[in-house]
Amino acid sequence: MRTYIDRARTRVEREREAVAEKRDAYDRFRTRLESTPSQPRSDGIGETLVSSGTSASRPIREAFTETIAPVCEDRPRGELLAAELGEEIACALTTGGPTPALQRAVRAEVDQRRDELVAMDRALDAEADSLERASEALDPIRNWLLEENETALSDCGFEALSERHARLAAFRADCDDLGASRQTHLGKTTGAGGRAGLRHRDLIGYLYDGLPVGHPVLVTGVRMDDLCGECQRAVRDHLVRRV
Template sequence: MVVETYVDRARERVTAEREAVDAKHEAFGAFADRVAELPTEQSPARGVTATVTATGARFRADVSTDDGCRAVRRAFAETVRPHSVADEDGGEPLLATVRKEFTDAIAVALAPTTGTTFSAGLERSLVAEVDARRAEIATTSRALDRERSQLADAAAAVDGITAWIADADETPLTDLGFEALSRRHRTLATHRERCEELAHERQTFLRGTTSRSAEARVGHRSLVGYLYRDFPVEHPVLATAARLDAVCAECQRAVRDHLVRRA
């Protein structure tokens, strides 16, 4: 008897998402590094080359403060944006992505139409937002690790039960004596209890959260809804546990019928 499960597919999905989240965390770090290298209107650029003219006037030979916001937009487009729009069609405007990842105020400040210079205050706001986003991403990574651990435990239970069912199907019930039938019936009851435990453990997990602070918090139910939104079932573990329990119940009824006829 073949039992279709979704646990292995769910494990693949979590692994892929964990890799994507790690890449996005690194992208925010790269963005922060590039922002830190830009001059603000209060401070000169790092590595600036200054020249003294005949009149003694000085000028800087690299990025001016007026070009700072343009440089920030370029840095964001080349680091964070590819990871932010990975699941979309790529038509989202750059500043809409900035707004989504940071705030409306930062998106407005960086817009070319506002004529904002890259001030120290804007830099501080960006750094604060990057730190907050990296904290959120790190929390998501921890939640994904907990989901991966949950799926590993579920896979071990499911694989054990399905392997037993496949092995038991090799021997027809008509070839078993009364005691062997009784043992099979008890084993199936144990498997059904494990399915019930699996479902209970999963429900408990779904009601929980992973958090590092009041601001960085991931609800497991919302995470699962996001991870498996394209699956044929909404909850792979619960669906598998329910299906496996139904299979074991069907097998139990068949064994019980043979037991009754032989009693």
């Protein structure tokens, strides 16, 4: 039976694959930009992003279409350009040629996007590690409860009941520790050399959208703690009857 954490781990792995694919696409796009000639200005006016002749910027648009567009959602190229490189650059690429200023702006934006993807990749690695630790903490509790549920409390002696009560108390402490650790994790930010950063709390809001719960670790930990609490009360009732 798949748990919320299992589903979260599947979602993280899929997102890691998508981010790796997009990072590779941006690397290829950046390489293509280096070989794209610029259109110098000759009117004596200060540099702007736009010059005359939209056909001159065709190589950049084509490079974008061949590298970035295939790894993005299916949208018109103009919308994708705006979403990935910003409205001003998208407008410049569709209304004029690639001036030196425009090429610098495109490269700077591409470098920023690459940094953001590096930060995203690192944040996903951290999330995967956090989910792994959660599974390591909660899976033994779940397995123990399933195994011990097959033995009726009425068949247990006082010593066995006392051991069960102590074990359940330890499990509940583990759940509390996991919750505190998870909250600390969510409060952190993962960066890429100071150039880009991603808050883990923001990441999971996006990452787990559409799943039955938005906080798979916290919800699973709380429910496991509640279940241990119910079992502990049942054991305590039998202990009181044996006194």
